[in-house]
Amino acid sequence: MQIKAMASETRMKILQLLVKPQTHFGQQWSADPVEFGVCMTLIAEALEVAQPTASRHLEILRQAGFISVRKHQKWSYCKRNEDVIQDYLAWLGRALSAAG
Template sequence: MDRSTQVRAMASEARMSVLRLLAEPEKHFASQWSADPVEFGVCMTLIAEALGVAQPTASRHLEILKQAGFIIVRKHQKWSYCKRDEAAIRDYLAWLQQELAAT
């Protein structure tokens, strides 16, 4: 994984907010009717609404998170759904901890 892409992804408060929201999809997106937000992921439209931004802006943030490997995007019919990739996030955090502890 390209660590510079991951660092860039984490450098935005909006993208950090997306990851926080997706950490508890049942709490933040319980009203999603098209698919189970925990099992399938959260619709990009609802993420844009939760951030209070236009859909193109949310899509740009989500694309960066996807490129960094922090989210998985699945398409179903005309919608795209996002879910955190917990293993990738854990790997990044372990790498960051190691880098910051290096002497």
């Protein structure tokens, strides 16, 4: 599932945007984007895609463990799961080294 999650430019863009949520989503007023996460609606706007399209990409990232999703009132907020991302990158590095 993690390889599938990383096999999309859109999902990679989401993870890149979420590296610096304050920079990319500083206009979020409903919750601190660094501490709480970024509203899915703002992520869809940043990607210039429809909400259902963004939700589908975010769900794949959630299933892979790369992001966590927290609901607050009527909104859902996404935040990178740095531990899982680092574990995946370490695994990928080992897998590529062993292949040679």
